[in-house]
Amino acid sequence: MNELGIVLRQIAAEKKNVWYSVLFGYIGGVTAAGLFAASGYLISKAALLPPVYTLTLLIAFIKVFGLVKAGSKYGERMVSHRATFNILAGIRVRFFEKLEPLAPGIFQKFRSGDLLARITGDVESLQNFFLRVYYPPLVLILVFLSSMIFTAFYSFWFPLIFAAGLLLTGLVIPAAFALRRQKIEEQVRESRAALSTYTAEVLYGFRDLKIYQQLESKEASLHQSAADYIANQERSSSQGMFNQSVNQAAGLLISWGVLAAGVYLVGEGQLDGVFLAMLVMLSLSVFENAAPMAVLPPHLEDSRKASSRLNEVTDMKPVKAEEPYESLSDEAPAIRFDTVSYTHEGEERPAVKEASFYIPAGSKTAIVGASGSGKSTIFQLLLGVLRTSEGDISLQNKTIRHIESEDIWEKSNVVMQENHFFFGTIRDNLQIAREGLTDEEMLWMLEKVSLTKFSLDDPVLEKGENLSGGERQRLAISRALLRKRSLWLLDEPLSSIDNVTSAEIMRYFEERTEDATVCLISHQLSGLEKMDQILVMDDGQVAEQGTYDELMTARGMFYEMKQIEQEILV
Numbered sequence: 001m002n003e004l005g006i007v008l009r010q011i012a013a014e015k016k017n018v019w020y021s022v023l024f025g026y027i028g029g030v031t032a033a034g035l036f037a038a039s040g041y042l043i044s045k046a047a048l049l050p051p052v053y054t055l056t057l058l059i060a061f062i063k064v065f066g067l068v069k070a071g072s073k074y075g076e077r078m079v080s081h082r083a084t085f086n087i088l089a090g091i092r093v094r095f096f097e098k099l100e101p102l103a104p105g106i107f108q109k110f111r112s113g114d115l116l117a118r119i120t121g122d123v124e125s126l127q128n129f130f131l132r133v134y135y136p137p138l139v140l141i142l143v144f145l146s147s148m149i150f151t152a153f154y155s156f157w158f159p160l161i162f163a164a165g166l167l168l169t170g171l172v173i174p175a176a177f178a179l180r181r182q183k184i185e186e187q188v189r190e191s192r193a194a195l196s197t198y199t200a201e202v203l204y205g206f207r208d209l210k211i212y213q214q215l216e217s218k219e220a221s222l223h224q225s226a227a228d229y230i231a232n233q234e235r236s237s238s239q240g241m242f243n244q245s246v247n248q249a250a251g252l253l254i255s256w257g258v259l260a261a262g263v264y265l266v267g268e269g270q271l272d273g274v275f276l277a278m279l280v281m282l283s284l285s286v287f288e289n290a291a292p293m294a295v296l297p298p299h300l301e302d303s304r305k306a307s308s309r310l311n312e313v314t315d316m317k318p319v320k321a322e323e324p325y326e327s328l329s330d331e332a333p334a335i336r337f338d339t340v341s342y343t344h345e346g347e348e349r350p351a352v353k354e355a356s357f358y359i360p361a362g363s364k365t366a367i368v369g370a371s372g373s374g375k376s377t378i379f380q381l382l383l384g385v386l387r388t389s390e391g392d393i394s395l396q397n398k399t400i401r402h403i404e405s406e407d408i409w410e411k412s413n414v415v416m417q418e419n420h421f422f423f424g425t426i427r428d429n430l431q432i433a434r435e436g437l438t439d440e441e442m443l444w445m446l447e448k449v450s451l452t453k454f455s456l457d458d459p460v461l462e463k464g465e466n467l468s469g470g471e472r473q474r475l476a477i478s479r480a481l482l483r484k485r486s487l488w489l490l491d492e493p494l495s496s497i498d499n500v501t502s503a504e505i506m507r508y509f510e511e512r513t514e515d516a517t518v519c520l521i522s523h524q525l526s527g528l529e530k531m532d533q534i535l536v537m538d539d540g541q542v543a544e545q546g547t548y549d550e551l552m553t554a555r556g557m558f559y560e561m562k563q564i565e566q567e568i569l570v
């Protein structure tokens with residue numbers, strides 16, 4: 001039951017609606033039984049030609065029972081569904097609250113389609129926990145107990161038959177079906193996750209699949225997984241109906257048992273025959289409530305599995321700062337890496353090995369090195385997206401262990417190789433830089449990054465699909481420039497931009513960042529003469545560091561890289 005904690009906590013928060021659901025459910029069940037029982041009694045009594053006022057009274061009772069039953073069933077549906085929606089909303093909010101701090105590293109563990117299936121399908125399936133597992137058995141037991149007390153006035157046999165019937169329809173039959181259902185529900189869940197994963201892959205990889213002419217085969221897999229999901233759903237619901245029907249048939253058999261016992265007791269002179277129809281009708285009505293019990297175990301199992309899948313995500317520990325927390329000032333930070341190592345999850349080789357360097361406050365540092373040498377990992381460590389216990393990183397002489405990642409992000413301007421753009425307009429995408437930005441400021445910035453062909457109202461498609469690679473980079477850098485922060489982390493921000501435009505942007509950038517600490521990852525070695533320091537990464541290690549002139553004089557790795565670059569350019 002531990003794994004159901006996520007839904008039980010939300011149910012506890014809905015106490016009032018839960019109690020009302022039980023109350024209305026109980027009144028509905030008892031009045032339905034009363035309605036049937038009174039009808040049975042009326043039919044028998046009418047045959048004995050009683051005074052008219054007796055019949056009128058009975059009919060009035062039936063009408064009242066009918067009205068109260070309808071009202072309370074309506075009330076039960078309303079409050080139980082209100083409770084369910086509130087519970088689902090609460091679970092979603094809680095899930096997202098837990099997911100948010102995990103977001104930077106979440107895709108190392110989960111595929112996006114699978115996450116989507118958890119957020120939608122698994123949360124959705126938890127609605128059955130409250131509606132079918134949590135409170136209906138309570139209502140059923142209360143209605144049964146009331147009926148048993150009522151029928152005990154006629155003979156002790158009736159409560160005994162009712163109890164045996166409750167055991168059979170509420171426990172034995174549902175338990176017998178549980179195992180078979182469990183397997184089917186597992187298949188439904190798996191096929192739903194597969195469908196969601198295939199859908200995400202086809203959507204995200206549509207262009208590449210088309211280019212590599214693999215779209216058809218992927219689409220075929222997608223159709224197959226959709227067909228599997230539908231087939232599994234069909235099997236699941238037809239089996240659910242079958243189980244309910246068997247349970248209903250068992251309930252009818254019990255009612256036959258009530259009839260048989262009643263006939264015997266009438267024959268023995270222990271029961272007045274006028275009550276026979278009433279008792280049978282009562283039993284029919286009460287056992288009708290027991291039929292849905294057949295689907296309780298699978299719903300319980302389904303909810304347990306769905307909760308565990310959600311817990312798998314929410315139990316992940318976010319990379320967090322430790323106490324005592326320290327905060328960064330708005331000043332440009334000095335950065336120190338002291339024998340820092342980091343190995344990515346699932347990898348054996350460290351991406352960064354015992355890296356040590358110092359970046360003075362307000363200085364400009366370039367990080368160069370072959371692809372895969374650990375440059376981006378250094379940035380992720382610096383941003384607190386990744387954390388390591390091997391070595392220490394400090395910002396403004398404070399160890400990063402005590403600084404919350406949000407604090408670092410708040411003080412930084414980050415332009416990565418790929419930056420995200422939202423569906424909307426250029427204005428929407430620039431406005432996220434800072435509150436209160438005016439159109440003039442944004443237009444001015446677009447001019448500085450040579451994006452004058454765009455107006456602020458021009459549309460931007462999801463992920464900036466309608467922009468070229470260079471335009472996306474320029475938009476990203478202009479967004480960062482509008483933020484005005486004192487730490488700049490740039491991961492090849494101009495790699496898709498032509499040299500002339502790139503040089504212009506860099507000139508403006510240098511003006512704007514005179515006092516800031518700037519770290520620039522670059523594959524291009526020209527223009528690095530202006531940097532205060534260059535770090536050369538090789539296989540996760542800092543192989544060389546110094547000014548441009550120092551490295552060229554040393555004739556080491558940087559010098560060799562420069563020679564190769566020149567040979568290629570000539």
Ligand SMILES: Nc1ncnc2c1ncn2[C@@H]1O[C@H](COP(=O)(O)OP(=O)(O)OP(=O)(O)O)[C@@H](O)[C@H]1O
Pocket residue numbers: 108344345347351369370371372373374375376377378
């Ligand atoms: N999320 C990850 N999970 C596992 N390994 C990773 C992950 N990200 C990077 N790596 C590995 O860590 C090493 C360093 O990668 P990193 O991205 O830091 O290199 P880089 O120097 O920035 O490369 P590039 O210049 O191509 O961007 C590589 O071997 C890479 O395969």
